[in-house]
Amino acid sequence: MENRTALVTGSSRGIGRAIALELGAKGYNVIVNCVKNVDMAHEVADTICKNGGRADCICADVSKKADVLKIYDFAKRNFGFVDTVVNNAGISRYALFTDEDDENFDEVMNVNLRGVFNVCRAFVPDMVSNRFGRIINISSMWGLVGASCESLYSASKAAVIGLTLSLAKELGPSNITVNAVAPGVINTDMIKNISAQTIKEFSDETPIGRCGEPEDIARIVSFLASSDADFITGETINASGGFVIK
Ligand code: NAD
Numbered sequence: 471m472e473n474r475t476a477l478v479t480g481s482s483r484g485i486g487r488a489i490a491l492e493l494g495a496k497g498y499n500v501i502v503n504c505v506k507n508v509d510m511a512h513e514v515a516d517t518i519c520k521n522g523g524r525a526d527c528i529c530a531d532v533s534k535k536a537d538v539l540k541i542y543d544f545a546k547r548n549f550g551f552v553d554t555v556v557n558n559a560g561i562s563r564y565a566l567f568t569d570e571d572d573e574n575f576d577e578v579m580n581v582n583l584r585g586v587f588n589v590c591r592a593f594v595p596d597m598v599s600n601r602f603g604r605i606i607n608i609s610s611m612w613g614l615v616g617a618s619c620e621s622l623y624s625a626s627k628a629a630v631i632g633l634t635l636s637l638a639k640e641l642g643p644s645n646i647t648v649n650a651v652a653p654g655v656i657n658t659d660m661i662k663n664i665s666a667q668t669i670k671e672f673s674d675e676t677p678i679g680r681c682g683e684p685e686d687i688a689r690i691v692s693f694l695a696s697s698d699a700d701f702i703t704g705e706t707i708n709a710s711g712g713f714v715i716k
Contacts, residue, residue: 480559484658488684494518638704654710677712
């Protein structure tokens, strides 16, 4: 593989961690990012390096433009051109719509939507100049079909799909593909507050018969970043084990 560098936002744990490790194993230089779990982010970068890859990490909040510019400067200084961006960082909030407030709205939208906007704004200009780029946005199946009691989360993830569609059209002529993955229920810290009974119900309702693992999503991201997916853009891959079939 030619020299490739990927930024994976929110990669100290969960799906982002699995994506960083998968891309590292495939030979990408990897920039690991987290908002506060610095030790865990270091562990991910160290694991990639121990396995013969190249990685480093930076703590920065994707919802803040100044922080994202710090990621950009760090990446440029240490790795040069970042050709692959995986917008994975995200948060979920569970609440009845009637209990939602402005604070929740800002919190969820600022990370899940503004975060993707900030990162794309920082990294796309170099992709355009280099006439190459791969952007992969982690949405959610709830962005496709909506989740009860997760209205803001669902709206933010649907917005990410909208952004993916329009950026794919705008950036295609610059040889930049923009795709999304819409995972179903994946076994990470994000779902640790959901009861074992509810998780079992999700599994039972999933045709494949289980919840997903972070590696299930990492392999899809790796495919979308690879030359095997050169002719795919504006696509959202529904990775829910069949929980959502439209
Ligand atoms: P997680 O909570 O285990 O990990 C989230 C990661 O994002 C962490 O590394 C955290 O540090 C980082 N992060 C959070 N806010 C950030 C910010 N402001 N700036 C930078 N990093 C930030 O969650 P996960 O399950 O691994 O989720 C990863 C992505 O997958 C999210 O976008 C989530 O919405 C999406 N997703 C998850 C599931 C699921 O069931 N776990 C399903 C569908 C989609």
